[in-house]
Amino acid sequence: MDDIEIVSGSSAISQLAPLWGEAAVHGGIGAFERFDLVREAAEAAADLKSEPMVVVFRREGKVASLLALRTERVMRARVAIALVHPLAQYADTAGAALTPEEFERATQLLAQRGLNMLLLRKVREDSGLHAALASKGQSQSASETALYIDLAAFGKLDAYEASFSSTTRRNRRQRRQKLEALAGPLSFAVLRGEDALPAFEKALNWKRAWLADRGIASPVFDSGAWEGLLRSMVLSGEGIVSALYAGDRLVAVELGFADEATYIAYLGAFDPEFSSASPGQEQMLRTIAWCFEQGFSRYDLLAPADDYKRQWTRKETGVAIDDYAVALTVLGRGVAEVRRRVRPLARSLYLRLSPEVRLAGERYGKPAAAVAAAAALCAGAVLEAMS
Numbered sequence: 001m002d003d004i005e006i007v008s009g010s011s012a013i014s015q016l017a018p019l020w021g022e023a024a025v026h027g028g029i030g031a032f033e034r035f036d037l038v039r040e041a042a043e044a045a046a047d048l049k050s051e052p053m054v055v056v057f058r059r060e061g062k063v064a065s066l067l068a069l070r071t072e073r074v075m076r077a078r079v080a081i082a083l084v085h086p087l088a089q090y091a092d093t094a095g096a097a098l099t100p101e102e103f104e105r106a107t108q109l110l111a112q113r114g115l116n117m118l119l120l121r122k123v124r125e126d127s128g129l130h131a132a133l134a135s136k137g138q139s140q141s142a143s144e145t146a147l148y149i150d151l152a153a154f155g156k157l158d159a160y161e162a163s164f165s166s167t168t169r170r171n172r173r174q175r176r177q178k179l180e181a182l183a184g185p186l187s188f189a190v191l192r193g194e195d196a197l198p199a200f201e202k203a204l205n206w207k208r209a210w211l212a213d214r215g216i217a218s219p220v221f222d223s224g225a226w227e228g229l230l231r232s233m234v235l236s237g238e239g240i241v242s243a244l245y246a247g248d249r250l251v252a253v254e255l256g257f258a259d260e261a262t263y264i265a266y267l268g269a270f271d272p273e274f275s276s277a278s279p280g281q282e283q284m285l286r287t288i289a290w291c292f293e294q295g296f297s298r299y300d301l302l303a304p305a306d307d308y309k310r311q312w313t314r315k316e317t318g319v320a321i322d323d324y325a326v327a328l329t330v331l332g333r334g335v336a337e338v339r340r341r342v343r344p345l346a347r348s349l350y351l352r353l354s355p356e357v358r359l360a361g362e363r364y365g366k367p368a369a370a371v372a373a374a375a376a377l378c379a380g381a382v383l384e385a386m387s
Contacts, residue, residue, distance in 0.1 A: 002060070004105050006113065008053040010042040013068075016054060022063035023095030027128060031238065031257035031264060032088035038068045040232060041084045044225040045070040052083055055106050057098065065095040065128065067106070069118075077116040077335040086219040087226045089266070089302050090146075090321070091120040093128035103132035107326055117325055117332030119339075122303065125320040137324030140340045145318040147309045148262070149288065149299035154314075157292045163314040172281070179277035184247020188286045193234075196241035200234045203241075203253035206269035233257075239266075242290065244283035246274070252283035261297040284312070 007013060020035040029035075042052035050070045057065040068083035082091040098106075110118060120137070123129050124146065154160040161169065180186055191199055207221050220226045233239045234255065240263070244252040252270035256263050265287075270280040291299050301309040303321055310316075325340070327333035 002102070003058050004102065004109060005056050006053050006106075006109055007056060008051060010039075010046040010052055013042040013052055013054055014039050016056075016066075019054075019056060019063045019066060020094060023066050025062075026059075026064045026096035027093070028260050029094045030090070030092050031259040032084050032090070033066075033068070033092055033094035034238070035094075036236065037229065037233065037238075038083060038094075040229055041068070041087070042070075044229060045083060048225060053080070054083075055109070057096075057102050057106070059096075063095070065093045065098055065102075067093050067098070067129075071115070072119075074117070074119065075335045075338065077329075077331050078114060079117045079119050079332075079335070080110055080115050081119050082121065084229075085121060087229055088122075089264070090122050090124050090127065091129060092124070095128070097128035097130075098132040100132045100135040103129075103136055107136070107328060111328040115332075116329045117327055117335055119323070119325050119336075121323045122321050123324055129324075133324040133326070137326045138336055138340065140323035140325055140336070140343065142323040142343070144303040144321050145305040146303045146321055147301045147305050147313050147318040149301070149313050150297075150315060150317045151288075151292055151299055152297040153317075154292075157289045160288070160292070160314070172285070175278045176282055179246055179251070179274060179279055179282065182246070182274060182277060183249050183251060186282065187245045188283070188290075189243050189245070190287075190290055191241040191243055192239075193237045196234050196239065197231075199241050199243040199250060199253050200231065200239070200255060202250055203255060203267060203269040206253075206271065207267065209272070210269065230255075242283060242287040244279055244286065246279070252279040254283055254287050256287070258296075259300070261295075262300050263291045263294075263296045263298065264300045265302065288312075 007016060017035050017039075020029065023029070038054070045052040050072060052068070052070045055067040055069065056063060057067070069080045070083045072079050072081050082088065085091065107118060118137075119140075120129060120133065121142070122144075123133055149160075151160070154163070164172075176186065204221060204227070207218075211218055211221065220230065230239075234241060238257065240256045240258065242254045242256065243250055250271070251274050253268070254265060255267040256265050258264075265284075268280055268284065270283070288299055301312065305318060325332075325336035327336050
């Protein structure tokens with residue numbers, strides 16, 4: 001006998017730890033689907049006046065899969081999104097992959113709770129949600145590729161390094177020597193828990209400064225609730241902080257997470273004073289070496305598929321991702337369609353603005369870009385009708 005239920009509220013969700021143990025028997029629990037993070041995210045969501053909920057899927061009386069969500073307002077519609085968004089870079093289930101039939105029944109329950117739409121961002125092609133969403137959802141025209149280094153295919157660091165040209169290896173040595181000349185001999189450390197916190201905080205400062213210089217706002221690196229959850233993951237030891245030092249000075253940091261046999265490169269930052277010597281590249285290479293030693297099979301560079309990431313993969317290895325919407329009401333259907341059409345253009349328009357304009361616009365920059373995108377689409381529709 002299969003059944004589905006929805007547990008809502010941070011207090012009720014905090015009691016669900018045993019269910020995660022049952023789900024783990026049926027499938028993996030990703031770095032951002034772990035119970036401790038879900039519990040803390042539920043508390044953060046409640047503080048933000050967002051209703052947290054967990055959809056529980058049972059098969060033959062046993063918990064097989066869990067989907068953690070929270071509510072959000074999108075263009076006046078009440079929408080369910082991934083509970084750990086925007087912290088997590090992917091939306092996924094904990095436990096088994098969902099069938100389209102299970103997912104359909106879950107959406108019916110969500111509709112009964114007064115929700116207009118389910119919106120799941122950055123769903124991987126190999127995730128527990130993809131089969132159900134590919135069948136039941138509407139792509140939001142946000143397709144990207146998450147590139148990864150296939151560590152298992154190379155087998156050893158020596159083979160990976162040999163895949164680079166002699167010129168690249170020589171340039172790397174020269175940058176390393178330049179960095180040592182500027183600041184002192186290099187050393188590398190992988191830190192966990194409280195030991196990792198100072199390096200993590202330094203990386204946050206560098207990241208915030210980098211974003212501010214470009215006039216880009218971040219929903220995570222803003223000293224708010226989601227940044228607090230990220231810090232909590234570091235303190236708990238779930239975050240892997242790799243640090244590169246030159247002499248006694250910290251010059252580059254990366255925060256990563258272990259997702260079964262995959263290492264996720266979540267955040268990289270470096271001291272801009274030494275940018276000419278590319279300390280971030282040296283730190284990254286040493287982190288990749290550590291991943292080989294630890295037996296990881298993949299080094300996930302996350303989306304988007306920037307050119308510099310392709311240089312690191314050495315091969316065209318990546319996983320397709322996309323955003324999906326499932327309309328639960330007529331209002332939800334309209335919002336999904338508008339979002340699908342407007343958001344890609346709005347994002348493009350926003351990123352074309354100069355840093356000075358983005359900074360001047362502050363929180364109004366993105367809405368203004370969305371209005372401009374909507375106007376452009378409407379003008380296009382009028383011209384098409386007249387032709």
